[in-house]
Each structure stands twice: as C-alpha cells, then as structure tokens.
Amino acid sequence: MNKNNIMKSILSLVFFVSLLSISGNAQDFSDLDKSPMDVAIIRNEDNSPMARVIYSRPKMRGREIFGGLVPYDEIWRTGANEATELRLYNDMMIGGQNVPAGTYTLYTIPSKTQWTIILNKARNQWGADNYDPKKDLLRINAPARKAAAPIEDFSIAFQPIDNGTNLLMGWENTFVEVPLKNSEE
The missing domain is CATH 1.20.5 (Single alpha-helices involved in coiled-coils or other helix-helix interfaces)
Known part of the structure; x- marks a missing residue:
C-alpha cells in the first residue's frame, strides 16, 4: 500500500x-425542554383561521400549582418559558370590549375564585419579568372553575360556540373559560 x-x-x-x-x-x-411548546387553533366555518394560541406546557409533577408554583394574585406568563401569544385573525369581542385582529401577549393573574385575563400589546416576551401594564389592551375577569379531573399538563384549547369560541385554560384542578365573539360588522 x-x-x-x-x-x-x-x-x-x-x-x-x-x-x-x-x-x-x-x-x-x-x-x-421540560415544558414543550404547543399550539391551539380554531377555524371559522369557511376554514379560515379565527384564533391561535402558542404556549408552553409545564407539568404538575406532584407539585401544588395554584397558590404554590404559580402564586395567587401575581402576574403569570400563562404557561412556561416565553409568555403565551394569542393571535386573533378577526376583530373579536372579549368581555364586552372590541379587540382588533392582531397578536397579543396573554397574561393572567390567577386567584382562588377568578382569574384576571390580560391581553397586552407587547410581543416576544420571556416570562413575565418585563410585563408592562401600560401596554395592556384588555383586562377582564373569568371565574375559576373546578375541573372534572386533574390536568397534569397546563393546557389551552378552543371550544366552538355560536358566533365565536371559548378559550379554555386549565391546570391542576382549575380551569377558566373566556368567550371570544366575532365582532358585528
């Protein structure tokens, strides 16, 4: 060789x-990632998108969630890692307020009996450290409800309703429901 x-x-x-x-x-x-990203989307009857949410899904792993890992009455990124992002493809009525189509950061303030739901105009936020209430577009309250069974992974889903959708968010033994209605033209 x-x-x-x-x-x-x-x-x-x-x-x-x-x-x-x-x-x-x-x-x-x-x-x-211990809290993987997920996406939920709902479509209109013509199959065009109505709303989409991108969020991370932490697990309970035997921990006390609300009042423990997620303190009551404090701003929460509504998931893990990056703050949750809600994209509305149509103008929507949320809590009696008109919200223009666009992309918003979805923060919440959980308490024992209700959650404050916040749509904030800031985007691409990590956690809630840079939360600025001056950029809030909307704040409404939603009753905290008892889930039928424990929810191991933080979850967000859409449920179709007449003229819109319910945005469902749940973890541990608690969930909230926020109606999003198509704006009247």
Missing part, C-alpha cells in the same frame, strides 16, 4: 468516527 492510499484510509477512518460521534449526539434527547 502506498502512502496516498494509507493517508486516504486514515482520513476515511477519521471521517467515519466523526460521523458516528455526531450521529450519537444527535440521538441524545435527554435535555429536551
């Missing part, structure tokens, strides 16, 4: 070992 062939063999071996180590690292999922 000449020197060129030996050198090619050594380089091929180094390349192969490098590929193995890279592919070995690519299969390591142990450090995945």
Whole structure:
C-alpha cells in the first residue's frame, strides 16, 4: 500500500468516527425542554383561521400549582418559558370590549375564585419579568372553575360556540373559560 492510499484510509477512518460521534449526539434527547411548546387553533366555518394560541406546557409533577408554583394574585406568563401569544385573525369581542385582529401577549393573574385575563400589546416576551401594564389592551375577569379531573399538563384549547369560541385554560384542578365573539360588522 502506498502512502496516498494509507493517508486516504486514515482520513476515511477519521471521517467515519466523526460521523458516528455526531450521529450519537444527535440521538441524545435527554435535555429536551421540560415544558414543550404547543399550539391551539380554531377555524371559522369557511376554514379560515379565527384564533391561535402558542404556549408552553409545564407539568404538575406532584407539585401544588395554584397558590404554590404559580402564586395567587401575581402576574403569570400563562404557561412556561416565553409568555403565551394569542393571535386573533378577526376583530373579536372579549368581555364586552372590541379587540382588533392582531397578536397579543396573554397574561393572567390567577386567584382562588377568578382569574384576571390580560391581553397586552407587547410581543416576544420571556416570562413575565418585563410585563408592562401600560401596554395592556384588555383586562377582564373569568371565574375559576373546578375541573372534572386533574390536568397534569397546563393546557389551552378552543371550544366552538355560536358566533365565536371559548378559550379554555386549565391546570391542576382549575380551569377558566373566556368567550371570544366575532365582532358585528
């Protein structure tokens, strides 16, 4: 075997070992986000989007959530990691107030009997550390209700109703329901 062939063999071996180590690292999922992102979307009857929410889903993992991990009467990002984002594709009536189509940060202030629901004009927020109440577009209250069964992962869903949707948010043993109605034209 000449020197060129030996050198090619050594380089091929180094390349192969490098590929193995890279592919070995690519299969390591142990450090995945503990509160993965999720999305919920609801569509109008013509299949056009009505509303979408993007949020992260922390787990209970045996912890006390409301009044514990999520303190009562304090601003909450409504999930984990980045603050929850609500996109309205149509003008909507929320709590009797007209909210223009657009993208908003959805904050909440949970208490034992009700949650304050906040739509804020700031976007791309991490957590609630930079929450600015001067950018609030809407604040309404929704009764805190007892869930039929424990909710392990924080969850947000839409439920169709006449002329709109209910935005449902729940975790642990509690959920709230916020009606979003299409604005009258």
